[in-house]
Amino acid sequence: DKDLLSFDYKKDFPLLAANDVAYLDNSATTQKPACVIEAERDFYLKHNANPLRGLYDLAMQATDIYEDARVAVQKFINAKSEQEIIFTRNTTESLNLVAYSYGLANLKPGDEIVTTIMEHHSNMLPWRMVAQQTGAVVKYIECAVDGSISDEAIDAAVTEKTKIVAMAEVSNVLGRLNPIAKAISAAHKVGAVAVIDAAQSAPHMAIDVQKMDADFLAFSGHKMLGPMGIGVLYGKKALLEAMPPFLSGGEMISFVSRDGQEYAPLPHKFEAGTVNAAGAAGLHAAIEYINSIGFEVIEAREAALTKLAFDAMQNIPGVHIIGGKTAEEHKGILTFTVEGVHPHDIAAILDADGVNIRAGNHCAQPLLDHLCTGATARASLAFYNSAADVERFINSLSTIRERMGYGR
Ligand code: PMP
Numbered sequence: 001d002k003d004l005l006s007f008d009y010k011k012d013f014p015l016l017a018a019n020d021v022a023y024l025d026n027s028a029t030t031q032k033p034a035c036v037i038e039a040e041r042d043f044y045l046k047h048n049a050n051p052l053r054g055l056y057d058l059a060m061q062a063t064d065i066y067e068d069a070r071v072a073v074q075k076f077i078n079a080k081s082e083q084e085i086i087f088t089r090n091t092t093e094s095l096n097l098v099a100y101s102y103g104l105a106n107l108k109p110g111d112e113i114v115t116t117i118m119e120h121h122s123n124m125l126p127w128r129m130v131a132q133q134t135g136a137v138v139k140y141i142e143c144a145v146d147g148s149i150s151d152e153a154i155d156a157a158v159t160e161k162t163k164i165v166a167m168a169e170v171s172n173v174l175g176r177l178n179p180i181a182k183a184i185s186a187a188h189k190v191g192a193v194a195v196i197d198a199a200q201s202a203p204h205m206a207i208d209v210q211k212m213d214a215d216f217l218a219f220s221g222h223k224m225l226g227p228m229g230i231g232v233l234y235g236k237k238a239l240l241e242a243m244p245p246f247l248s249g250g251e252m253i254s255f256v257s258r259d260g261q262e263y264a265p266l267p268h269k270f271e272a273g274t275v276n277a278a279g280a281a282g283l284h285a286a287i288e289y290i291n292s293i294g295f296e297v298i299e300a301r302e303a304a305l306t307k308l309a310f311d312a313m314q315n316i317p318g319v320h321i322i323g324g325k326t327a328e329e330h331k332g333i334l335t336f337t338v339e340g341v342h343p344h345d346i347a348a349i350l351d352a353d354g355v356n357i358r359a360g361n362h363c364a365q366p367l368l369d370h371l372c373t374g375a376t377a378r379a380s381l382a383f384y385n386s387a388a389d390v391e392r393f394i395n396s397l398s399t400i401r402e403r404m405g406y407g408r
Helices: 002-006 014-018 034-046 057-076 091-106 125-134 151-157 180-189 237-242 277-293 295-314 343-352 365-370 387-403
Strands: 085-088 112-116 137-141 162-168 193-197 216-220 231-235 253-256 261-263 319-321 333-338 358-360 376-380
Touching (some): 002 295, 034 277, 091 125, 137 151, 180 193, 277 295, 295 333, 343 387
Antiparallel strands (some): 216 231, 333 376, 358 376
16 A cells, blocks of 8 residues: 555645645545646637637637537546537536426426435435426435445335436445445336436546446536536436426527527537536546546545545544445545534644544535434545545544543
């Protein structure tokens, strides 16, 4: 493991190179390598024009940069066609697009949407809103105390009434890999579609939408080294073609007459208005950077760092990790409590020692209620973190109870 962790990736990240912090809030957003910042800047510096409209050279350059990014995303998740890649602002917008466009068109009273109790609010509230409007019902698959979801729980929840199954591949609180293969096959057995929230998996592991057979899959650029404001929705072509547009206006039509319109072909039907081409260029650079390292190295480094942190946390009195009982059950995410110390105080004390973590409900309040815990603290790792970051976190965490006035 020493060899694996010896390489310094932080030099590729200007903010980390310039700031002496242990940045352990990667699940909220990752830092950006210089190549991503440069790609976004380069677009505005050298190629800025409104893509997909102009017929002059500069506008065609902008269009090419934007569409090349789409092909990079297509390859990144192994989609069959680039027409299946819709650019959005983030995971939240991608999931809302599916809920409103597919959900409103296909749900009727009594239909069921099956999701899990551990979802991020953005894979929960859109389904609830669409259920309210259509008379459909949202049902939750519960997880055990260790965060696991059993095959039996999936089989019990998915019935002939189920039209949509929505599940995160990795929970942003528990960091556990969910049984999405089982959820997708259960959905398909009853003719339902499967929607996968890949916000916390896309940065950490290879995704193959064809092998997975997901119907829809969503993720955010900013959580995988890319810029904020660019996200992705993958959808199977036949499904996207049959769906009505989500937003309407410019760019998403073939022609408009006084009384009618014809929508543009995929993917532009779902990309109304001026797009975030610079953001797409940044995401393209992020994908190339990730590819240059490879998920084998990324996963191995993150597993080694997770194990370092997990094992050390076991030995600190009063510290309790939520969810899985082994490091392997946490994909870089360690959510925890410290007895007698409010998570906001944990975060403030760690911050004083130069360690950045998240405290709060992590946009997953129903899960925290289900696990009978309130607010928690969360440390989340990326491959560019170092053993020294983990050590700094552990050293600070070890002193918290004492600094809050508790005896040793
Ligand atoms: N789903 C999961 C699992 C997440 O972790 C997040 C971000 N914390 C989201 C969805 C929402 O992502 P965004 O804020 O980029 O839309």
